[in-house]
Amino acid sequence: MSQSENFGIYVHIPFCLSKCLYCSFISKPACENEIKHYIDFLCGEIENKNNLFVGKVCNSIYFGGGTPSSISEKYIEKVLKTIKKHYKIVKKPEISIECNPCSVSLTKLQTYKRLGINRISFGVQSLNNKELKAIGRRHNSALAMEAILLAQEAGFENISADIMIGLPFQTKSSLCKTINKLVSAGVKHISAYMLILEDGTKLKQMVDCGQVKVANEDESVALYDMTYKKLKEKGFERYEISNFAIPGYECRHNVNYWEVGEYVGFGVSAHSYYGGVRYANSDNFDEYYVEKSTKEKISNRAHIEEMIMLGLRLANGVSIKKLNMCGYDILKHKRKEIDELLKLGLIAISDEYIKITPDNFGVTSAITLKLL
Ligand SMILES: C[S@@+](CC[C@H](N)C(=O)[O-])C[C@H]1O[C@@H](n2cnc3c(N)ncnc32)[C@H](O)[C@@H]1O
Ligand code: SF4
Numbered sequence: 001m002s003q004s005e006n007f008g009i010y011v012h013i014p015f016c017l018s019k020c021l022y023c024s025f026i027s028k029p030a031c032e033n034e035i036k037h038y039i040d041f042l043c044g045e046i047e048n049k050n051n052l053f054v055g056k057v058c059n060s061i062y063f064g065g066g067t068p069s070s071i072s073e074k075y076i077e078k079v080l081k082t083i084k085k086h087y088k089i090v091k092k093p094e095i096s097i098e099c100n101p102c103s104v105s106l107t108k109l110q111t112y113k114r115l116g117i118n119r120i121s122f123g124v125q126s127l128n129n130k131e132l133k134a135i136g137r138r139h140n141s142a143l144a145m146e147a148i149l150l151a152q153e154a155g156f157e158n159i160s161a162d163i164m165i166g167l168p169f170q171t172k173s174s175l176c177k178t179i180n181k182l183v184s185a186g187v188k189h190i191s192a193y194m195l196i197l198e199d200g201t202k203l204k205q206m207v208d209c210g211q212v213k214v215a216n217e218d219e220s221v222a223l224y225d226m227t228y229k230k231l232k233e234k235g236f237e238r239y240e241i242s243n244f245a246i247p248g249y250e251c252r253h254n255v256n257y258w259e260v261g262e263y264v265g266f267g268v269s270a271h272s273y274y275g276g277v278r279y280a281n282s283d284n285f286d287e288y289y290v291e292k293s294t295k296e297k298i299s300n301r302a303h304i305e306e307m308i309m310l311g312l313r314l315a316n317g318v319s320i321k322k323l324n325m326c327g328y329d330i331l332k333h334k335r336k337e338i339d340e341l342l343k344l345g346l347i348a349i350s351d352e353y354i355k356i357t358p359d360n361f362g363v364t365s366a367i368t369l370k371l372l
Contacts, residue, residue: 006059007274008256009087011042011079012267013068014285017102021136021206022164024198026269026283027066038268039075041289043082045266050086052264052274058087060094060253067123069099073111080115094252096121096160101139101147109154119251120151121160121191126167127178134168134212135203141181148185158249160189165223166215167195172226179227183234188249192227193242194220221362228361241313241361258310260303276303304328305372312368317355330354330371337370 015035016027030038061083068076076097083089096119097112112120126132127141139147144161151159161182165175182190195214197204206212215223228238236244240258243251256263262274269283282292298306304326311318323330331338338354341347346360346367356367 005056006090006256006261007053007056008060008062008253008261008263009058009083010253010263010265010270011061011063011068011083012065012265012270013063013071014038014066014268015070016065016067017070017100018138019136021134021203022195022198022201024201025066035071035075038285039071039078042267043078045291046079046082047086049264049266053087053262056088056262058083058089058093060256061089061096062253063097063117065098067100067103068097069103069108073108073115076112076117077115080117094119096251096253098123099147099151101144104147104150106150106154109151109156113155118156119158119160120156121162121189122147122151124161124178124182125164126170126174127181128170128174130169131167131174135164145181145185148182148187152186157186157188159187160191160249160251161187162191162193163227165192165194165227166220168212168214170215170223172223175223175227176230179230179234183231183236189243189245189251190231190236191243192224192231194224225362228358237315238358238361239315241364255314258314260307260310273298300326308371309368312354312356312364312371315355315358317353320349320352320354334371341367341370 012026014027015030015038018029019027061080063076063079080095093116095117097117098121100123109120122144124144125135125137127144129140132140148159148161163178163182179190197207197214203212207214228244231238231244235246237247238244239250240254243254245251260273264272264274265281268281268285268288270281272279276298278296278298280294282288284292304323307323307326308318308330320330338347338349342349345357346363348355348357354371356364360367
């Protein structure tokens, strides 16, 4: 089955035990009644949209948030049952769930396994307790390591960890220790995100008034380069600018996003893209409950730009053939820029793909601007 006949399903669970200081995701603590109401409404949305992908098959399901593990596993079971009832799914779908080390137990993880979930993504951020405290995380290093062990005990081998680069108090040495510990624990995938100081977050406020210091741009780039080198040494391939995996453990769901494939997102603030149109559910709970969403037709030009922007973030690069299929001959239209970048060694062309050379991911934005 070709890629274009597959699609991904994203489910947004907008609840967390508490708000981390840096986070601007749509998430909040909630009582049991509110969670139940949300899940009931969410299942209604999943059912109502069941005719969107006639003739197509779902290849991946992703529970993100917020913190999906913060709610009872019975709700995850209900959502998965609803999806399976109303959508055609491939024989071996990738089913991921984002978990916080504080809200998993062996029983919960065993239930996930029984439900067919086969990929766990832990929000670890760091394994240094001072750094964790500075960003308002509830867990400490020991708890994060224990959570990974529990997931393995429950039978999961496809385990990912999110870490962050540029945190207060973070040094090359502390980051290196975090990476070494995660790799030794047997995680197969690491997402390493550069800290973004989001407007309206406590951390941004604290940095703005000099209460706490985070890495500057040069320091962040140095930490990122070290992360890349360290993980490469350990057998992890960088398949996207922020994502590293032991070969075979790349996240299928996210690769579909980056290749500008089709997906549907359910829940408050969830986005969808199908039939050349992007949809966004409202990020306000009250509006979501009255089915408020926005719809934007994506022009061929915008689609091409998105393919270039996201494709250049991938180690494989952007497919010249796929651009041609959209009526855009990048080799002709950007001949001069491509020749310049090739001469500087910033990009390479192989197997019909244009890709950024490994040492130059630090200047991805500048290269992308030239090729748009
Ligand atoms: C939805 S959370 C993951 C699951 C769970 N909520 C948790 O945090 O444990 C997704 C990831 O986004 C990253 N993230 C969130 N806010 C960020 C920010 N301001 N800058 C960089 N990365 C961020 C974190 O690494 C986080 O683990
Ligand atoms: S980082 Fe994760 S746990 Fe923290 S507030 Fe954001 S979604 Fe919730």
